Amino acid sequence: MRARTTSGSTTNNKLTRLVEARRREINHLMTSNSTPQKRANPPRQASRKPDLKNLTPIFDYEMFREAQAKAAEHLQEQTRDVRFGIKCIELGRYEIDVWYNSPYPEEYRYLPKLFICEYCLKYMTSAEVLKRHIDKCTLRHPPGNEIYRKGTISFFEIDGKQNEIYCQNLCLLAKLFLDHKTLYFDVEPFLFYVMTEYYSGGFHIIGYFSKEKNSSLNYNVSCILTLPPYQKHGYGKLLIDLSYLLTKLEGKVGSPEKPLSDMGLISYRSYWRLIILEYLCNHKAKEISIKDLSTETGVNAYDIISTLQAMGMLKYWKGKHLVLTRQDVLDDFRVNKRKKSSFKRIDPSCLRWNPPTNN
Incomplete structure (x- = not known):
């Protein structure tokens, strides 16, 4: 029994030594593999520019460096243009700086520059492409019906459903100058009224306004724009005047869609003031009704009230709005009207238009 025990003990000791030896070997291998090996550092290049000094004459080398610098500046300018988008457009005889981005x-x-045909409003990438297009373009006026002409000024009525591409291009052009405008492609429910000036054998766009064919809120203008070269010449009031004349012929009272742009609000406030003062100067009755004033001018009662309040010519008494006919304001208006003839008006006798029977 004892001999057998001794033999078993010896065997166990051998196994233990073998296990320990194997464990030390495994630990050594794991330690050697986990230790990061140092790499030889690659030689660093002092400069990425190729050394051409010994390969070419100095004159050619300097010319190459100058061309390289100009190319870098051009690339930087192109990168800046991509970031900010279109900077200006060429439209007819005008080069116009844009104010906002357009999709x-x-x-x-x-x-950096977009070239646009002033007749069909198609947009192009270069002056050469534009020139070739104008030689082939068959339009010399906006598509649609000419509804007004006096002197060199004409208006064309364009249905967004019948001339979809033109109206979409018009909306894209307008977005370059209107921050709040969102209508680009859904033009079918709208009518567009484009104002033009005739010269050099063509009708050149000045501005436009659009309106819904069926407006539940009686908006007579959805969007209105006078192009920058024609601003501050009374054309904006001419656009507004036509919109209200059409409204009156429809037997309605209208108002522009809100909110108005800052420039649009200034134009409308100025127009409403002139219309109201002109009505008050010609009105002989002692009592003036807001309702009658609204019906005869086509201007919404709320727009009339806000304008009278701004002029200090409205008083609210016993639940009614009373118009105060301030003689000093009316006298100033008469004097300024005689001195200044910049308030362009639509001549109703030159209008050839009937309210649509079905839209």
Whole structure:
């Protein structure tokens, strides 16, 4: 029994030594593999620029460096243009700086300059392409019906459903100068009234306004714009005047869609003031009704009230709005009207238009 025990003990000791030896070997291998091996550092290049001094004459080398610098500046300028988008457009005889971004297709949106045909409003990438297009373009006026002409000024009525591409291009053009405008492609429910000036054998766009064919809120203008070269010449009031004349012929009272742009609000306030003062100067009755004033001018009663309040010519007494005919304001208006003839008006006798029977 004892001999057997001794033999078993010896065997166990051998196994223990073998296990320990194997464990030390495994630990050594794991330690050697986990230790990061040092790599030889690659030689660092002092400069990424190729050393051409010994390969070319100094004159050619300097010319190459100058061309390289100009190319870098041009690339930087192109990168800046891509970031900010279109900077200006060429439209007819005018080059116009834009104010806002417009969602033109991707290949046009980031050009520094966009070239636009002033007749069909198609947009192009270069002056050469524009010139070739104008030689082939069959339009010399906006599509649609000419409804007004006096002197060199004409208005064309354009249905968004019948001339979809033109109206979409018009909306894209307008977005370059209107921050709040969101209508680009859904033009079918709208009518567009484009004002033009005739010269050099064509009708050149000045501005436009659009209106819904069926407005539940009786908006007579959805969007209105006078192009920058024609601003501050009374054309904005002419656009507004036509919109109210059409409204009166429809037997309605209208108002522009809100909110108005800052420039639009200034134009409308100025127009409402002139219309109201002109009505008060010609009105002989002692009592003046807001309702009658609204019906005869086509201006919404709320727009009349806000304008009278701004002029200090309205008083609220016993639940009624009373118009105060301030003689000093009316006298100043008469004097300024005689001195200044910049208030352009639509001549109703030159209008050839009937209210639509079905839209």
